[in-house]
Amino acid sequence: MFKLLGGLSVYFKYQPVKTDNAVFRLHNVFTTVLLLTCSVIITATQYVGQPIQCIVGGGLPANVVNTFCWITSTFTMPDAFAREAGKEVAHPGVMNEYDSSQEKKYYTYYQWVCFVLFFQAIMCYTPKYLWDAFEGGLLRTIVMGLNIGVCHAEEKEKKKEVIINYLIRHERTHKLYALRYWGCELLCLINIVLQLWMMDAFFNGEFFSYGTRVLGYSEVPQEERYDPMIYVFPRVTKCTFHKYGASGTIQTHDSLCILPLNIVNEKTYIFLWFWYIILAIILVLLVIYRLIIIFVPTVRPRLLHARARTIAMEAAVLVSQRTDVGDWWLLYMLARNMDPLIYRELISELIKRMGEKSGARA
Template sequence: MIKLLGGLSVYFKYQPIRTDNAVFRLHNVFTTVLLLTCSMIITATQYVGNPIQCIVSGLPVNVVNTFCWITSTFTMPDAFAREVGKEVAHPGVGNEYDGSQEKKYYTYYQWVCFVLFFQAIMCYTPKFLWDAFEGGLLKTIVMGLNIGVCHQDEKEKKKDVLIEYLIRHKRTHKLYAFRYWGCELLCLVNIVLQLWMMDAFFNGEFFSYGTRVLGYSEVPQEERYDPMIYIFPRITKCTFHKFGASGSIQTHDSLCILPLNIVNEKTYIFLWFWYIILAVVLALLVIYRLVIIFVPSVRPRLLHARSRTLAMETAVLVSHRSDIGDWWLLYMLARNIDPLIYRELICELAKRTGEKEGARA
């Protein structure tokens, strides 16, 4: 198992220069690894057992197993409310004498590993786009100033180069900022879209899955059935038809055990809670970005909060002289430069921009 999942550790490799925030990484890195892990575990049948085992007499077991796996199995919804051992053999599995009972077919289990892999790709897409848009700009202009221990002459030279860049390219970073915030918005859209896709994948059962599991213990015993078993049944039925010796059609009714659904039910209950939490956090993050964009007075406070060594007066001065794109770049620099060097950098930047504005006046 360690060898199987060891390759995913590359996603958690330490990055000395960070161009995003923790929520962005929760969506793009943690959720991607989570989905890939679930997909690989479900695919690795040696760890979870054979995906289906059917009980049938008079037929080769492997033939029935293959047939029921590639077609579908079913339960009877009204049989979930009956008493197991007396009225039905297993939850959702009852006798079918006249064939008139409503059936609930299950075909999703063939596609779970592929759907999880596709979801992982969808979660990684915003990071892929942002890395392409960012193009290593922060790493280039930081120039190793994230490490505070360096020669004074080297530090001064790098500071001068960075300040010259910020002055020369003033008011040219709006697209840089809005591309990043657009990728954060894409994360929220992706999570909402995936919730809708999973609900459609499970025939409208996923949205209420978590709440039904939470409310399971509060339901009266005589009306109770496990919602996880209803969506991910462990025992189902499968009907196999073949021709008899005289050419007549023979019907074989078999019970099928789906051990893979033990993994599926735990996987999707965790994903339900994780996606709901992530959707709420991303929605709050988008609102926070809107406040930054439309309420300029909060920007100096945020800059000061990011770098406590920076005086509030300097943060106000620099923020007022910068547009939204330049401010965002300064904010990201505060996350990637040594605090003492950053304070010196911003003070010098405020001084030089003040001198330029005074010379123009």
């Protein structure tokens, strides 16, 4: 198992220069690895058993019926879930068709679960891929190794001078840089909402209420109770197989099929339900936070001072007033990736140079 999943550790490789935030990484890294892990485990049938095993009779080859029922679909009778297993019905959801008052409920998703999870992982990784392409290593180039405070004084002064010259020369040119990053964060929220809708459609409208039904399962009276996880991911289903008999007449064989893979599926998707709901709420709050940064400039000095405690509040106010939102965001990200003492010296020199430039223009 370790060999199987060990390759996913590359996604958690330490990044000395961070160009994003923790919520962005939760969506793009953690969720991607989570989905890939689930897809790999479900695919690796040697760890979870055969995907389907059907009880067959009448001289039918078991492997033929297993393959047929796997590639077509199996079904349950919905009103059989509310009946007592072992007395009224053989298993939850399994009963004779003529005793049922509802139509058959077919399950056609289980062949596609591993592929859908893999596709979801690609969708979660897309915002990071786009941001890495947009960012192009700009922040790493600007930092120039000053995230480590131990360096020669002469080297430090030269690098600070290069950074300040860059910031002065490219003043008010980083708005697109910031908007692209915030756009990728918004894309994360859109992706989560879209995936919630896709999973609900994938499970025939059962996913949105899946988590709430599981939470409310213990509060339902015993005589009315049935496990919602078994309803969405049944462990025993029925499958109908037709073949020609010796005289050429069509024979119908009704088989009970065990789906051991659904033990994994039900746990996977209950975790994904809670994780996606939590992540969607966090991303909504993050988008609101970004809108406040864009449209309420007065909060920027406080945020910059909170990020870099080594600089005075007055310095944070001055540098925030003299920069637009794009330059401010770049300075904010520099505060995350530079040694605090070096950053304080950089901001002091930058304010001085900006003042000189403003005086020269006047």
